[in-house]
Amino acid sequence: MADPVMLLTAQFPDLGAPVAGPAPNETTFEVPVSDVRAVATWLHRELKAGLVQLVGVDETPLDGTMRLYYVFQVSGQLLILRVAVEHEFPSITREVPSAHWYEREIQDMLGLKPVDHPHPAPLVLHAGWPRHLHPLRKDFDVASWPEREAEAPFAFHGVEGGGVAEVPVGPIHAGIIEPGHFRFSTMGENVIRLEAQLFYTHRGLEKRAEGLSLEHGLFMAERVCGACALSHAVAYAQAVERLTGCAVPKRALALRTVALEMERLYNHIGDVGNLCAGAAFAFGNTQGMRLKEELMRLNDRVWGHRWLRGIVALGGVRRDLDGPLISDINRTLDKVEHEWQEIIEIILGDGIFMDRVRKTGILPNEVALGLGAVGVTARASGVDADLRRDLPYAAYGDLNFQVPVYEAGDVATRMQVRLVESFESFDMVRHLLTNLPSGPIVAKLPPVPAYGRAIGYVESPRGADLHFLMTGAAGDIYRYMVRSASYPNWAVVPYAVPGNLVADFPLINKSFELCYSCLDR
């Protein structure tokens, strides 16, 4: 395929000259707000570019305007449309459906109105929030606590008719999981419609990060999510390194990759076990939990943290591996892999369990594609996407690995993707450990440019995480936006549930295995 930058320039010659950087695969176009719909639609339809992030930034203290940054991913490149906006902007949701939540979030957090949005309801800030206040505006005080205002609770669309019952669930659930509210419209045992209200754990993390030094911001990034803590830390560090042009030592890149694959392993193995719990298959659940615990203990022994926090430094890593630690990893992974193989054979051979997971919770390909689903969810529904291969980072460019893609889109397929990927991860870790480059593990960070901007990304166990980072005058954080894998994936869950039994929802939900905290921030 021809270079997308040239194609876009040829198609829209009136746009200003594209600005390359800060990283080689990033290019920014200044686009007038009147043209953004046409350009975005063309990128999406003609180049099949995916909208992977849409960030609003209050730049009024700098030059008196708000700005939106539309980030498109196409053939190994990130194309960024930089758009100055006054009070409103044209919604592109009808043409590029994956924009739907971003636009609503921008409306809540920055007070910019997406004109002609098909469903412009509040998203992040729940009923009762004073609607004239917008937390991500620079004149909003992060520590203020606005009083609740009278506002009707959010209306669910619901379903009407004889025999239809509504089942409300959450935000406090019966199990040990995160909070969200689900509204099922049911007919007997069957779900007709599912609506979800999320963003209960919205903590104001992005606003709190503003003004932090880049060094301190790293620890905020580690706390976006527990289960993908390392992926978020690496994504953030990469944003900083791309911004400053820091050359991370080869050994550090390899060590990061080892740790990232160890994160994928404990997640995938634990998630398959957890999925068995959704079908009350105790054997699979218990064995999955047991092996996950072995891997978490390995994390603790090798990296000092069960959740792999405290590994990444800006410009490298904080921990090195020596001979005994490497052999500990190899020994433990060999044992776990052998057991995992045995256990999987039993799980896949269990007729009752397999009957429960096949053809359950089907996510159609057009929904996954249209709403920009990522990760395991996307690959199980026929979307061939994996940032490790498509936009290689860390040491992935030097690795050979299989990206499993299937069409069926049901619970069994999402499980299958995890199984295949887990064995790829075992192989990748072993390969990396035998070919570990020597040298330093951290490079000194070059000076931080004022008002610089960069994007870091990682394919976490759940899919693509993108961290948008902009620095202020003193090289501190001016704006930080985390687009986790759960962001696009939560939007597709309600499409996979109708037609299934209410009792299968926990199973379907576990097969997506999404986080709330990294969505809500």
Next chain:
Amino acid sequence: MFKLFDKIRRIPPATKPLDLTPAPAGSRGLPVVDPAKCCGSQACVAACPANAIAWGKDAGWRLDLNRCNFCGVCAEVCPSHAITQTGIFALATRDKERLVGEEPDAFTVEARKLQEAVRSMLGRSLHIRHVDSGSCNGCDWEMAHMLNPVYDLQRFGVDFVASPRHADMLLVTGGVTRHLEDALRRTYAAAGEPKLVVAVGTCAIGGNMLGETYAHHGGVDKVAPVTVYVPGCPPRPEAIIHGILLAVGRLSEVEAL
């Protein structure tokens, strides 16, 4: 089916005794200062991302477990190598004051006493409801791991229940977001008396790096009375079990009154 039973038969028992001894050095536990070596450079104060360290010429070095997330940067930046990051993790305490500037020994002594008390409590039954008031899910997962075969929480007579009405204890993670404040209040009200609240993790204790924001109260005790605080980011399963058992010890005091 034969393979399944055969596999179960071949797996040795996975459950481990509850071990509250500190993890090996290198594990991200409690940072400890050697006052004799402290040079007063305050490099740690500036480097701490959670703003958890205070230093005064007379007061000396004080760590605030309301905020510390055990990242270990203080130990890395100390020019005189006065700070070591230990593997001490059993840090649960009933008194919030103890979270600031306490000698690490105070926690471990309590832990040792507790281990002796654990045996006498094995017969007790305790039902727990988990409430996520806005965590990053790390604490929640460690709580779920208490039920895995290695920690096997049920052996202590402790189990999770689906409804607060059946619960004696609320294990609360997260620092109470604006959107979950109401849910936490209502869950607390629904639990029967006497009820215990354990704040699990640094966010639940003092808000971690987020502190107080427009959407985050920055601590469970701003909304509900807390019986026991369990520091950690996240606390490991043993540390949470330690906190639960500590809280139960208090329950027997309540009953004695």
